[in-house]
Amino acid sequence: MIFRTGIRVTEKNKKITHRAKFSLKCFVNGEKVERDLDSSRSLIEFIRLDLGLKGTKEGCGEGECGACLVLVDGKAVNSCLMMAVQLQGKRLITIEGLKGRDGGLHPLQKTFMEEGAVQCGFCTPGLIIASEALLKENPHATVEDIKRGLTGNLCRCTGYEKVISAVEKAKTDI
Numbered sequence: 411m412i413f414r415t416g417i418r419v420t421e422k423n424k425k426i427t428h429r430a431k432f433s434l435k436c437f438v439n440g441e442k443v444e445r446d447l448d449s450s451r452s453l454i455e456f457i458r459l460d461l462g463l464k465g466t467k468e469g470c471g472e473g474e475c476g477a478c479l480v481l482v483d484g485k486a487v488n489s490c491l492m493m494a495v496q497l498q499g500k501r502l503i504t505i506e507g508l509k510g511r512d513g514g515l516h517p518l519q520k521t522f523m524e525e526g527a528v529q530c531g532f533c534t535p536g537l538i539i540a541s542e543a544l545l546k547e548n549p550h551a552t553v554e555d556i557k558r559g560l561t562g563n564l565c566r567c568t569g570y571e572k573v574i575s576a577v578e579k580a581k582t583d584i
């Protein structure tokens with residue numbers, strides 16, 4: 411990891427400020443990415459603002475809603491709670507990077523649509539990422555396992571029943 415200190419002189423007051431920078435090298439949805447970033451950049455800012463991947467949503471911003479979930483080295487993490495610097499050398503998958511075996515829609519994306527588990531859709535990317543992590547770890551997850559696995563994801567529209575049936579239905583295709 412390379413840290414360096416940048417010196418910035420503003421035109422307005424010529425005041426000198428020091429800002430820590432780092433060079434991030436990682437993989438995003440299978441592609442190698444290298445960026446120079448402020449060390450204060452959060453992972454969700456890196457994803458949405460620097461990479462322009464707007465599928466990952468920011469809800470609460472404090473680890474309570476699960477809307478910002480992404481996969482880092484296969485584990486679901488709240489990107490609002492992680493700094494971009496922590497991604498160094500790791501593999502990030504966002505909702506845009508989830509694909510089916512044929513390169514089309516991922517089985518969970520299909521079953522969420524089929525079961526009507528998407529309403530306003532704000533929570534959906536996070537729910538799909540959480541479900542993907544859950545089924546990768548436990549392909550035979552029971553309804554109770556699914557309910558437990560999705561406790562960190564809030565949805566105010568669906569009542570969760572359709573979400574759970576969508577995850578159940580996707581089990582055989584993952």
Ligand code: FES
Nearest residue numbers: 469470471476490
């Ligand atoms: S925005 Fe990250 S958990 Fe709510």
Ligand code: FES
Nearest residue numbers: 530533565566567
């Ligand atoms: S579909 Fe609207 S918050 Fe879940």
